[in-house]
Amino acid sequence: MSKPLALELKGISKTFGSIVANKDVDLEVRRGEILAILGENGSGKTTLMNMVSGIYFPDEGQIFVDGKEVVIRSPKDAFDYKIGMIHQHFKLVDVFTATENIVLGINDGKKFNIKEAQARVKEITDRYGFQIDLDKKIYEMSVSEKQTVEIIKVLYRGADILILDEPTAVLTPQETQKLFVVLRNMRADNKTVIIITHKLHEVLAISDRVTILRKGEFIETVQTSEATEQSLTEGMVGQKVSLDIERKDPENLQERLIIKDLNVTDFEGKALLKDVNFTAYGGEILGIAGISGSGQKELLESVAGLQKADKGSSIIYFDPEGNEVQLVGKTPKAIRNLGIALSFVPEDRLGMGLVGNMDIIDNMMLRSYKKGKTEFLDRKQPRELAEEIIDSLEVVTPSATTPVRRLSGGNVQKVLVGREISLNPRVLMVAYPVRGLDINSSYMIYNLISKQKEQGVAVIFVGEDLDVLIELCDRIMVINSGEITGIVEGKKAQKEELGILMTKSTHGEEAVDDE
Amino acid sequence: MMNNEKKPKEPLFHIAKRPAISWQKAWGIRVIAILLAFLFSGLVIMMLTKQNPISVYATMFDGCFRTEAKFWQLLQEMALLLCVSLAVTPAFKMHFWNIGAEGQVLIGGLATAACMIILGGKISNGLLLVVMIVASILAGAIWALIPAIFKARFNTNETLFTLMMNYVAIQLVSYFAMVWEKTKGAGTVGEISFGWLPRIGNNDYILNIIVVLILTVVLYIYLNKSKHGYELTVVGESENTARYIGINVNKVIIRTMLLSGALCGVAGLLIVGGKDHTINSSIAGGRGFTAIMVSWLAKFNPFYMIATALLLAFMQKGAGEISTVYGIDKAVSDIITGIILFFIIGCEFFINYELKFIKRHKEGE
Structure with a gap:
């Protein structure tokens, strides 16, 4: 371990209003090393790295590059010190090719020569083993390819210290493996790689050392070889957490939804869902896996009456008496008026499930304000419901009259899930319910969902973390480009198998990943 | 490798969002802003007109409070401005940028005048009043309905549409x-x-004021306590949420604009039948635009609007007074109004954000 220090942070602090994002954080990373920064959502990982890459400026503390103190005020300053960051949201021009995006914005005073630039980009891709077609336009690319372009862009600008913010969040297991190969090549080339993540097995797989943050504070830095999943979790959470989800065997399965030949086409004529067929049973959790944007949203919204389905599509709902109700062509209002208890926790919590500027009581009322014969609102029951949810789900809020946008992500989700479960649903659809949540809140949500299943609810769970899907769901359905590519038993499912289904295509010409 | 002889300087301060601020502190900031505004516009007055700013301000107060009649005029102006502000509020709360209140008021006034001229003397005065009320409300509502339907059906831009409708209304009135x-x-x-609206006691102004105050209470209840008010708030905050819970968004848009236009029609009725007794x-008088400011300054709360409408009515009356007393151009008084509003609106920034000065790093090490 005699490699020289590349980057060193001393006593970095940053606050936003009353929120302390980072407090007195120390960090050091060497040349030719992969350092993982591990912490729960909201523990200040991204903020810390944003200060290194010039997005934010620290309130206090010092940054050293190669042992010299530096002041980084802008991303340009960061690049002058050869620091580059790959953010979670890509910043690429859709109609340009990979090469054009990579060289865009560089002003070295020389006349621009695309041939020369291409040669340099090619050299970088060969050196580190990137697999990418450099003449492909961005809008034709998969998420993984776009990420590759972002990484090459940073390398092209001469970065020696690369920071990757949750790079695997949008990748399939296979794509993740490819990324890790590239990162190892970079390490061999004496580059410094910092990877921000909250996925434990990835930390163990790729990093040399791990720095753990909790609530904005530096906890410890450990050698990865000496760490285990359990020890890392305890460092992150600060207490012992059981990482098991209780999965009871489904009992009393009842057909609840039969979806047949569901097709959805957007206004440009592009198929968003193609001949989707499946059955959801009461008393079972049906997981839906897939790269985000593969049609999950359209599928759930079709059931909820928010998405217009094509002619010939059929979504049959079985009511408690066993009668069939056709949901296609019905509005959410019509579905509710039929007395169908269908709960939906959408992906976009504050943009669809809740109204950020309204308080918890008024958000409870979203589902119930129509009750009562008068034209006036009754806030009594929503208030009681709000108090009950705050109590039972341990929502951290100053009061029930606080606007929900002021709550943290986990508490927002508890309010939303709490409200939807309070409807006593017979079908419960949840989309990415733990995105952005800390570990404890996540497990609380998993257990709430499991309990619904035990009560005979048909649960449809759209998730992104395959480990969780495998642990939680009774069956896992995989969707790719709007098509169902397979349904696997939860107990027998393998991550690799799901990964292959996620990129598999039934039509050869539209293959995303043809290997 | 990297030579940092030219080390960039650290920024002096940065802007950060404030955590929740106590209302005392918020009002403190507002009071300071108003004082600063008077100080600054005092300087401008001295530079432009060579008058003593204190006496200029005193004249403004005189213009509003010297005689009983002036005071009543101030209240009437406040009431009319408040009425139009109430009218635009449901639309703005729904994030429907109705800047066509001016035209909707005009059309309401035109309908009132038409009844007064055509039916005046032919039917009893009581019946005429009823017809005027109905006609003005219908006219204003229709003028607002047209852009609402186009918005709901074809998603046209309501800002441009309502603005254009103003010009149509102006030309129609000129024609008639x-x-x-x-x-x-x-x-x-x-x-x-x-067809003059009746006087209460011996007072020309009080009826308008009472009508508008009643409307204020009614609108407050409508916005905050009724299902309709709840629906339009949800639509304004997020159309996706509205669809998610089964609100018919187009229906709410049309219904809300009908209300907005109808209230503008009432304002037209009050102006023509209760104040001017003529049409042009x-x-x-620009109230359709000033009302937007009244409504936003009050954060769409009808009761707060009483205060903001009074403030703007005061500024207008006072400004008119100083331009007659000192014989200076009306533009100067507009400048003062502008300065004061700038400070009042600008201080909201300091209520929501604070400047943070960065602690100096220790040198060396």
Whole structure:
């Protein structure tokens, strides 16, 4: 371990209003090393790295590059010190090719020569083993390819210290493996790689050392070889957490939804869902896996009456008496008026499930304000419901009259899930319910969902973390480009198998990943 | 490798969002802003007019409070401005940028005047009043309904649409002013003798004021306690959420704009039937636009709007007074109004954000 220090942070602090994002954080990373920064959502990982890459400026503390103190005020300053960051949201021009995006914005005073630039980009891709077609336009690319372009862009600008913010969040297991190969090549080339993540097995797989943050504070830095999943979790959470989800065997399965030949086409004529067929049973959790944007949203919204389905599509709902109700062509209002208890926790919590500027009581009322014969609102029951949810789900809020946008992500989700479960649903659809949540809140949500299943609810769970899907769901359905590519038993499912289904295509010409 | 002889300087301060601020502190900031505004506009007055700013301000107060009549005029102006502000509020709360209140008021006034001229003397005064009320409300509502339907059906841009409707209304009123002109070639309608709104006691102003105050209470209840008010708030905050819970968004847009237009029609009725007793294209007097400011400054709360409408009415009356007393151009008084509003609105920034000065790093090490 005699490699020289590349980057060193001393006593970095940053606050936003009353929120302390980072407090007195120390960090050091060497040349030719992969350092993982591990912490729960909201523990200040991204903020810390944003200060290194010039997005934010620290309130206090010092940054050293190669042992010299530096002041980084802008991303340009960061690049002058050869620091580059790959953010979670890509910043690429859709109609340009990979090469054009990579060289865009560089002003070295020389006349621009695309041939020369291409040669340099090619050299970088060969050196580190990137697999990418450099003449492909961005809008034709998969998420993984776009990420590759972002990484090459940073390398092209001469970065020696690369920071990757949750790079695997949008990748399939296979794509993740490819990324890790590239990162190892970079390490061999004496580059410094910092990877921000909250996925434990990835930390163990790729990093040399791990720095753990909790609530904005530096906890410890450990050698990865000496760490285990359990020890890392305890460092992150600060207490012992059981990482098991209780999965009871489904009992009393009842057909609840039969979806047949569901097709959805957007206004440009592009198929968003193609001949989707499946059955959801009461008393079972049906997981839906897939790269985000593969049609999950359209599928759930079709059931909820928010998405217009094509002619010939059929979504049959079985009511408690066993009668069939056709949901296609019905509005959410019509579905509710039929007395169908269908709960939906959408992906976009504050943009669809809740109204950020309204308080918890008024958000409870979203589902119930129509009750009562008068034209006036009754806030009594929503208030009681709000108090009950705050109590039972341990929502951290100053009061029930606080606007929900002021709550943290986990508490927002508890309010939303709490409200939807309070409807006593017979079908419960949840989309990415733990995105952005800390570990404890996540497990609380998993257990709430499991309990619904035990009560005979048909649960449809759209998730992104395959480990969780495998642990939680009774069956896992995989969707790719709007098509169902397979349904696997939860107990027998393998991550690799799901990964292959996620990129598999039934039509050869539209293959995303043809290997 | 990297030579940092030219080390970039650290920024002096940065802007950060404030955590929740106590209301005392917020009002403290507002009071300071108003004081600063008067100080600054005092300087401007001295530079431009060489007058003593204190006496200029005193004149402004005089213009509003010197005589009983002036005071009542101030209250009436406040009431009319408040009425239009109430009208635009449901639309703005729904994030429907209705900047066509001016035209909706004009059309309401035109309908009122039409009833007064055509039916005046032919039917009993009581019946005439009823017809006027109905006609003005319908006219304003229709003028707002047209852009609402286009928005709901074709998702047209409501800002441009409502703005254009203003010009149509102005031209219509100008046309009818010619049709109904009192003496040939005068181009003005002159005083219409039928269909005046009744006086209460011996006071010309009090009826308008009472009507508007009642509307204020009603609108407050509508926005905050009724299902309709809840629906339009949800639509304004997020159309996706509205669809998610099964609100018919188009229906709410149309319903809310009908209400908005109807209230503008009432404002037209009050102006023509209760104040001017004539019609011309300037009866709305820019209230349709000033109302937007009143509504936003009050954060869409009808009760707060009483205060903001009073403030703006005061500024207008006071500004008019100083331009007559000191014989200075009306533009100067507009400048003062502008400065004061700038400070009042600008101080909201300091309520929501704070400047943070960065602690100096220790040198060396």
